[in-house]
Every structure is written in structure tokens, then in C-alpha cells.
Amino acid sequence: MLHTFVALVQDKPGVLTRVASLFRRLSINIVSLTVGESERADTSRMTIVCEAPEHSAHRIRASLYKLEITVDVDEVGRSEAVIRELCLIKVSAGPQEPNGLSSRSQIFELANVFRARVVDLAPESIMLEMTGSSSKIEGLIQVLRESNYTILEVSRTGRMAMRRGHHTSRVLKALGNPNATPTPSNLAKPTTDLIPNEFEDVHEEEE
Amino acid sequence: MSNQTNTNPTLTGAEILWATLVGEGVETVFGYPGGAILPIYDALPKFPVHHILVRHEQGAAHMADGFARASGKVGVCMATSGPGATNLVTGIATAMLDSIPMIAITAQVSSKVLGSDAFQEVDITGITLPITKHNFLVTRAEDIAPTVRLAFQIALSGRPGPVLVDITKDAQQASAPFNFEAAAPPAFRPHPMLRAESSSIQQAIELLRQSKKPLILAGHGVIQSGAEREVIAFAEHNQIPIASTLLGLGAIPTQHPLSLGMMGMHGESWVNHAIQQADLLLAFGMRFDDRVTGNLASYAQNAKKIHIEIDPSEINKNVKVDVALIGDLKEVLTLLLPSLQEKASERLQPLVPVSQPFDSSSQPGNLSSQSFDLSSRSEAERSALPTSTPWLREISAMKGDATVHDIINLPDNGHLYAAHVIHDIWREAVAAGREKETIIVTDVGQHQMWEAQYYKHDVSRSLVTSGGLGTMGFALPAAIGAQVACPDKDVWVIAGDGGFQMTAAELSTIVQEKLPINIAVINNGYLGMVRQWQENLYDKNYSASPILSPNFVKLADAHDINGAHVNLRSEVTPTVTRARTSRQPFLIEFHVEKEDFVYPMIPPGAGLHEMIRRPTKDPLLETAEDE
Structure with a gap:
């Protein structure tokens, strides 16, 4: 299953190697990894998505904690976090396309539906920019392909995740959080999952 | 400066x-x-x-x-x-x-x-x-x-x-x-996952209360944490026998009635059977290494498991546990002990009052002196030691005739066995009253396992051996480090003929530093453990395991180190005494039985209870059988 970890790490040379090496050693494939600045000085924020067996989440998290460069680690499930990805898609839209030059307007329409923006228009191609969940990005790519457009290039940032703030239990229930009790402590940072034998995996598979 | x-x-x-x-x-x-x-x-x-x-x-x-x-x-x-x-x-x-x-x-x-x-x-x-x-x-x-x-x-x-x-x-x-x-670095920030939750402690106590056949698995963490006294107090309070990992040896005195000895691939049969039959395992500072568990699918199926461990990434890594108490072993046991006294008042009074805090001010590096010492206890205290709960009697019964066929209990048959050599080095140290002042540094292989079986360690840090990596060539240089750290102790290198040659150049370092290290080279002409596996698992195809060695005594002599050859058991003890009392480096080359086998052995992939036992009839022991 897919696991999403958010790690705050020191902003120093070699840190990425240490994190990546941990996954390499465990023979776990990283699906996506984003690194950037965080709200803290000298601290980078990584969102790591990996495909690993359900029971390995605790071990990955504990191993990440073991790295001296790690400041904090969190594993986030889809329902309790906002997970977003940025994607650039270059689609062939020249006169040779099935619908000729009218393909441009059709791509514009698709982009509108998916709330994607046109960021470049060339004689032979259109570049779209889109932010959203991975499933939404997959949706746009799929529709473009099934409409017989030639996708020339796709560049995706990989997922970034951030835990949601303190919500009422109704909101949480609507989000599908099984721990929808309105105590602030188990929302901001569930303390129960610090003890591994009590660790409950609330992560859900991406659609 | x-x-x-x-x-x-x-x-x-x-x-x-x-x-x-x-x-x-x-x-x-x-x-x-x-x-x-x-x-x-x-x-x-x-x-x-x-x-x-x-x-x-x-x-x-x-x-x-x-x-x-x-x-x-x-x-x-x-x-x-x-x-x-x-x-x-x-x-x-x-x-x-x-x-x-x-x-x-x-x-x-x-x-x-x-x-x-x-x-x-x-x-x-x-x-x-x-x-x-x-x-x-x-x-x-x-x-x-x-x-x-x-x-x-x-x-x-x-x-x-x-x-x-x-x-x-x-x-x-x-x-x-x-x-x-x-x-100075910022104050050490304890691991956010390093918390033994009180609810987990209550769970642990409940599991312990329900248990009829509990067993402590004592690992390296007991020594690293300096928790020897706490573990013994815990064991005595609840009458729980203790099995040790290779690196846990010494933490619990072999002479302690609750001490079972080493578990795992070359552990004694009753120790491994005890693990398989226990209904509760208390893993103290150990990591369920594959050499300790055998086949995981059949490992300790009857037992609930409580894991006290400082590294959260070890929890549920190899063996799924029921309760994990993450933290320093000594600290966690100190939390556990008072709760136990409240809960288990019907049990025997502990020998070490748990309410009395242990002396934690002792200097690190001087751990042996604060270790448990049976001889310092009164007769009344010693007779009060628990020895006969039904579970302990059951373990004792599992010994069966295993000890009878133990090489050290057989009469001298003219052959020199590595087990004899190692056991006699221990007996010589005991006879000289130096057993607590002796550090054994082993290499890796058959002799290492015989050391673990036949050298009866009574204090922490008296065994230095490469466990996890199993590094041949470790003994001689590690002994130099041990002797430098403890100049007043007797340091023995026990190494095979193969491993010794990997780092033998450090003999010169010993001389340059004037270190009185004693060296026992156990020479059987083979890479013994490789040969043992080839004998057992590769149809005696001794591919690249016979090894030619120099005359180690002459090699020592070239370094101006005194040495002696030993071929007979009767020569072992006197030569060991000569080496130990010389206060100079001394090398003894023991020419031992060539095709000896470390028993018992759990073959790779087999369960902990599926060990190869000591043979009741050994072709090498015909003399003993005749008697």
C-alpha cells in the first residue's frame, strides 16, 4: 500500500542521501519525494510517498527518526491531510492532430473542467499546469490520452502533504476519519501512534 | 588547553x-x-x-x-x-x-x-x-x-x-x-518515540501476572544500560529463568540459579526448548537476531512477548510483540519493579528489595564491581533463592541426558578438544581467583561458540566478541583495546587458526606497547565453522576450508613473544597458568581435534526446537565409550 511520510530534516548537504539510502536499504521503492523549505529556519520539509507493506509503516517511521538529521516525522493518511501535487503537461496540438487546429479549443475545454491553466501555447503544442490530488492529475492525463491527443511530456512534482487543522467531528466524519472524536490532541498529532503496538494505520489507498 | x-x-x-x-x-x-x-x-x-x-x-x-x-x-x-x-x-x-x-x-x-x-x-x-x-x-x-x-x-x-x-x-x-x-552540543533530545507508556506497563504487568511459564531473554542491552542488578532483581522477584544472547553473556552470572545460559543456534537444547514452550517472553535489550530465533514461523508460538528496547525501529522488526516498552532498560525496569511489588504480593519476597533504589552513581566502566555476587550473600539469602517452581523443574527436566554427553563431562580420551581448552582456561582463572578480573576476547567461528558454552562468565564486559557482524580477525586487535582499557585485568585472546592470521600483524603492536596479552590459538587445521557447515549441509565437500598455518609459536618468537605448543589435555592448565602469571604477552598454540563439531546446532532455516543434538555415540570418543 502507499504510505505518505512528512519529515522535517536539517537543511544540510547529504541529508537527501541519508533519507534516500534508508529506503534503498529496506528495498522500498520511493513513488515520489518532494523537498523544500519549511516554516522553520535551517529545516527542510520532505514529503515521501512509498509503496510498502502495511506493517512496515512503523519501522520506516522509526528508522527515519533514527537518522540524526531528522527533526520530526509524521505519517499522514489521506483523510487527515491535504495532499497536493503540481503537474506540467505538454500536449501536441498542431494541425496534424485528429481534430486539426480545433483540437486547441477542445484541450482548453478539458483544461477548464480540470481547473488546469494554459501556461504555454506554441504552434505545435500546449502546456497545461495543474495542481490537485494525484487522482485528479491522473484523470486529466487519462482523458487527454483517451481523446487521442499525444502527450509529449509530463512533469510531476510528487505529492506534498500537510495535516489538516482542528476540525469539528462532523467535518472529520465527512472526511472519512475513523478517529473522529473532537479531542484536539489526537488531531494535531495523534499521540497514541507513538507506541508501535498501538499504532493504527489509518492511511487509505489513493483512488 | x-x-x-x-x-x-x-x-x-x-x-x-x-x-x-x-x-x-x-x-x-x-x-x-x-x-x-x-x-x-x-x-x-x-x-x-x-x-x-x-x-x-x-x-x-x-x-x-x-x-x-x-x-x-x-x-x-x-x-x-x-x-x-x-x-x-x-x-x-x-x-x-x-x-x-x-x-x-x-x-x-x-x-x-x-x-x-x-x-x-x-x-x-x-x-x-x-x-x-x-x-x-x-x-x-x-x-x-x-x-x-x-x-x-x-x-x-x-x-x-x-x-x-x-x-x-x-x-x-x-x-x-x-x-x-x-x-558543547545542545542537550540530548530524547527520541520522541522513546516513551514507555503507563498503559503499556500495566499491560506488561498483566501479561506477567497471567503467565505460568515466563522467560527472560537478556541481550546486550542489559550490559549497555548497566541494568544487571535490575534484571536479576526482576527475575528473582518473579522467579523467571533467564536465557542470554551471545552478547548478553556475563550480565547474569552463570552460577545464578535462574541463569540458563546462551540461547539460539548453538544454545543448549533445554534453553531453546524453554523458549519454545514458554508462555511469556520478556525480551530485555535484545533484537531477535536470526541466530537467536531460528525459523521465525515456528518461533515461540506459545508465548506472548514483551519487548523492552531502546531503539523503536527494532520493535516488531523480526518478531511481532504484544507489548513494547521503549526506553532505556534500566529506567523501564525501575518503573516496572515497584508496580510489580504492589501487584504480586503473594509471591516470594525478592532478595533485593525493589523499593530500595539501586546505586546508580557507580562509575561507568566499573560495572563489574556492581554486578551481582552470589558469594556476598548470606546463607539464608542463598537458600531463599527460587529454584523449584514447576516451570523451573520442567526446564530442568528438559536437560535430560544432554549434559552427560557434553564433552567436558567425558573422561580424557587422549584427544584434545577445543571445549576442554576453553573450559580449562576458565577453571584456571577460577582456581587463581581471577575469574572476575579476566576478559576473554574471541574471534569468530567454532571456538567462539565453545567459548560461549564452556567459559562460565560471571561479570559484565568479561566477554568481548563480534556478534552481529561476525568479524574474523577481530580478537587480537580487540584484545589490545581491552587490555589498554583495563590494564590490571588478565586478557585472553581465543582465536582460531584462520581468524588469527587475518590480523596477526598486530602481534607487533602488542610488543611495542608492552601489553601482557595471553593468546590461545585453537588450531584445528580448518576454517572450523565453515568445515562444520560443509560437513553437515554440503555433503562433506570441504571446499577451501583446510588451511595451512605457520608455526604460531615461532611466529610469536619472531616478535619476541614467548609461546608454547599444547597437544595434551594434561598440559593445558599448567601452560595456561604459565602464560597468565608471566605478565608478558604469551602465545599458546593448542593443537586440537581437527573435525570437531559444535553441538547443539540449529541448522539454518530450522526451528529453534529442531536442533542437532550431541551424539550419544561419537566415533571420536570410542575411548570414553569403552570405559
Whole structure:
């Protein structure tokens, strides 16, 4: 299953190697990894998505904690976090396309539906920019392909995740959080999952 | 230098390194000079540090490791860039697998040419990334003191481990103000996952209360945490027998009635059967290594498991546990003991009152003196020791005739067995009253397992052996480190003919340092453990396991080390006494039975209860059978 970890790490040379090496050693494939600045000085924020067996989440998290460069680690499930990805898609839209030059307007329409923006228009191609969940990005790519457009290039940032703030239990229930009790402590940072034998995996598979 | 706290003298990076090491309490460093590290060696004579020149950098790493294992302090080794640094790798990995606090200082080419394949440049921080707890590349003189101080904190805190500090040549040569106190790392931040929750403690107590057949598995963590007394108090209070891992040997005195001895691949049959039949395993500072569990699918199926462990990533790694108490073993047991006394008042009174706090002020490195000592107890206390609960009687009954066929209980049949040699080294130390003042440093292989079986350790840190990595060639250099750490103790190297030759060059180091190390080379003409596996699992296809050796006594003689050959059992004890009392290095070459087998043995892939038992009829023992 897919696991999403958010790690705050020191902003120093070699840190990425240490994190990546941990996954390499465990023979776990990283699906996506984003690194950037965080709200803290000298601290980078990584969102790591990996495909690993359900029971390995605790071990990955504990191993990440073991790295001296790690400041904090969190594993986030889809329902309790906002997970977003940025994607650039270059689609062939020249006169040779099935619908000729009218393909441009059709791509514009698709982009509108998916709330994607046109960021470049060339004689032979259109570049779209889109932010959203991975499933939404997959949706746009799929529709473009099934409409017989030639996708020339796709560049995706990989997922970034951030835990949601303190919500009422109704909101949480609507989000599908099984721990929808309105105590602030188990929302901001569930303390129960610090003890591994009590660790409950609330992560859900991406659609 | 480190005393100048109010002024900040300007020193070179090399001087800052030494001043920081001195400030951290380092008195001995094991190393080997070379081009990139010359500025550091140039500054060495100005500082009160004894440098031990090794013959190969691997030896330096093992010596620092042996020093740390024998003393509980951080061992320090150093090497130059390139090949010097790569030669440390085996030793660093050995320390990593056994969680040994160690600092490796390596030199690096100048920061201006980093990454250019300069002469003797190697990416040692890259190479050692997976085999160190952490490592650093330092390119500025002003970063040396804070980095080295942080390295010491990392090496010792939490689960200990080796830390490598790579210092570029220009950082060694540049100057910077030095202030030892100002370079202190931020206070150690306990692991956010390091918490033994009270609910888990209650769960643990409940499991213990329900258990009829509990068993403690005592690992290296007992020694690392200094929790020997707490474990014994816990065991006595609840009448729980204790099985030890290889690296846990010594923590619980062999003579203690609740001590079962070593578990695992070459553990005694009843110990492994006890694990398989227990209804509760209490894993104290151990990590369920594959050599300890055998086939996981059939491991301790009847038992609930409580795991007390400092490293959260070890929880549920190999064996799924029911309760995990994460934290320092001593601290967790101190939390557990009072609750137990409340809950279990119907049980026998403990010998060590649990309400009475243990003396935690004892110096580290002097752990043996605070260890449990049966002889110091009154007769009444000794007779009150629990020996006969139904569970203990059941374990005792499982011994059956196993001990009868034990080699040390058979009469002398004219053959010399390694087991005899090792058992007699122990008996000689006991007879001389030196058993608590003796450190055995083993290599890896058959002799290592016989040592674990037949040398009856009674104190912590009296066995130094490479467990996790199983590094051949470890014994001789590690013994040098142990002897330097404990100059008043008798240090014995027990090594096979194969492993001894891997690092035999360090004999010269022993002489140069005038260390009175005793060396027992167990010579059977084979790489014995390889041969044993080939005999058992590869149809006696002895491919590349016979090994030719030099005359080790002559080799010793070439180093001006006294030595003797021993072929008969009757010669063992007198020669051992001669070696021990000479107060000089002494090498004994024991010519032992060539095709001996370590029993019992769990074949790879087999369950813990599916061991190969000692044969009741051994063709080598026909003399004994005749009698």
C-alpha cells in the first residue's frame, strides 16, 4: 500500500542521501519525494510517498527518526491531510492532430473542467499546469490520452502533504476519519501512534 | 588547553581536534598516520594523549571497539584519507552491528579538491553512511570542536554506535578560536518515540501476572544500560529463568540459579526448548537476531512477548510483540519493579528489595564491581533463592541426558578438544581467583561458540566478541583495546587458526606497547565453522576450508613473544597458568581435534526446537565409550 511520510530534516548537504539510502536499504521503492523549505529556519520539509507493506509503516517511521538529521516525522493518511501535487503537461496540438487546429479549443475545454491553466501555447503544442490530488492529475492525463491527443511530456512534482487543522467531528466524519472524536490532541498529532503496538494505520489507498 | 575556558585561544584545526578529544576525556587513540592526516599527527605530541600505532587500520577500529566494550567508554581510532579510511570500514561495521560507542577520525583531502579524485581521496562519509550511526564531513577549523563533541554525544546516547568524523586537510591546517565549553552540543533530545507508556506497563504487568511459564531473554542491552542488578532483581522477584544472547553473556552470572545460559543456534537444547514452550517472553535489550530465533514461523508460538528496547525501529522488526516498552532498560525496569511489588504480593519476597533504589552513581566502566555476587550473600539469602517452581523443574527436566554427553563431562580420551581448552582456561582463572578480573576476547567461528558454552562468565564486559557482524580477525586487535582499557585485568585472546592470521600483524603492536596479552590459538587445521557447515549441509565437500598455518609459536618468537605448543589435555592448565602469571604477552598454540563439531546446532532455516543434538555415540570418543 502507499504510505505518505512528512519529515522535517536539517537543511544540510547529504541529508537527501541519508533519507534516500534508508529506503534503498529496506528495498522500498520511493513513488515520489518532494523537498523544500519549511516554516522553520535551517529545516527542510520532505514529503515521501512509498509503496510498502502495511506493517512496515512503523519501522520506516522509526528508522527515519533514527537518522540524526531528522527533526520530526509524521505519517499522514489521506483523510487527515491535504495532499497536493503540481503537474506540467505538454500536449501536441498542431494541425496534424485528429481534430486539426480545433483540437486547441477542445484541450482548453478539458483544461477548464480540470481547473488546469494554459501556461504555454506554441504552434505545435500546449502546456497545461495543474495542481490537485494525484487522482485528479491522473484523470486529466487519462482523458487527454483517451481523446487521442499525444502527450509529449509530463512533469510531476510528487505529492506534498500537510495535516489538516482542528476540525469539528462532523467535518472529520465527512472526511472519512475513523478517529473522529473532537479531542484536539489526537488531531494535531495523534499521540497514541507513538507506541508501535498501538499504532493504527489509518492511511487509505489513493483512488 | 581545554582548561582555558575564559579565553579563546586561536589554535589550528589539528590542535582543536586534540584539545577537544582531551576535553572529552580521551587518553588513548588507536591510529595510523598518512599524508592527509599529517597535520593532526604533527600536533599530537603537544597533547596528553597516548597514541597506539597499529599495523593495519582495521586493527585500529577493532582496538577502539574492544576498548569501548571492555570499558563502556567511547573508543577512538583514526586513519588517513583514502586507503586508511577504507581499511577502517570492517571495524566500523563491526561496531555498528553490535551498537558500540566509537569515534573514527579520518582525514580528507583539502576541501578545494574535494570530489576531484585527488590522490588518496575517497568518499568515506558516503561509504560509511549505512554502517555508522552518523557521520560528518568537516571542512572548516571552527567546526571541528562542535562536530567532535556532537559525535561523542551521538555515539553514547540512545542506542550507542560508531560515528565517523572526516576532516579535510585544510581544516586541520587553518586556525580558529577554541572554546571547549562553547562547543558543547545542545542537550540530548530524547527520541520522541522513546516513551514507555503507563498503559503499556500495566499491560506488561498483566501479561506477567497471567503467565505460568515466563522467560527472560537478556541481550546486550542489559550490559549497555548497566541494568544487571535490575534484571536479576526482576527475575528473582518473579522467579523467571533467564536465557542470554551471545552478547548478553556475563550480565547474569552463570552460577545464578535462574541463569540458563546462551540461547539460539548453538544454545543448549533445554534453553531453546524453554523458549519454545514458554508462555511469556520478556525480551530485555535484545533484537531477535536470526541466530537467536531460528525459523521465525515456528518461533515461540506459545508465548506472548514483551519487548523492552531502546531503539523503536527494532520493535516488531523480526518478531511481532504484544507489548513494547521503549526506553532505556534500566529506567523501564525501575518503573516496572515497584508496580510489580504492589501487584504480586503473594509471591516470594525478592532478595533485593525493589523499593530500595539501586546505586546508580557507580562509575561507568566499573560495572563489574556492581554486578551481582552470589558469594556476598548470606546463607539464608542463598537458600531463599527460587529454584523449584514447576516451570523451573520442567526446564530442568528438559536437560535430560544432554549434559552427560557434553564433552567436558567425558573422561580424557587422549584427544584434545577445543571445549576442554576453553573450559580449562576458565577453571584456571577460577582456581587463581581471577575469574572476575579476566576478559576473554574471541574471534569468530567454532571456538567462539565453545567459548560461549564452556567459559562460565560471571561479570559484565568479561566477554568481548563480534556478534552481529561476525568479524574474523577481530580478537587480537580487540584484545589490545581491552587490555589498554583495563590494564590490571588478565586478557585472553581465543582465536582460531584462520581468524588469527587475518590480523596477526598486530602481534607487533602488542610488543611495542608492552601489553601482557595471553593468546590461545585453537588450531584445528580448518576454517572450523565453515568445515562444520560443509560437513553437515554440503555433503562433506570441504571446499577451501583446510588451511595451512605457520608455526604460531615461532611466529610469536619472531616478535619476541614467548609461546608454547599444547597437544595434551594434561598440559593445558599448567601452560595456561604459565602464560597468565608471566605478565608478558604469551602465545599458546593448542593443537586440537581437527573435525570437531559444535553441538547443539540449529541448522539454518530450522526451528529453534529442531536442533542437532550431541551424539550419544561419537566415533571420536570410542575411548570414553569403552570405559
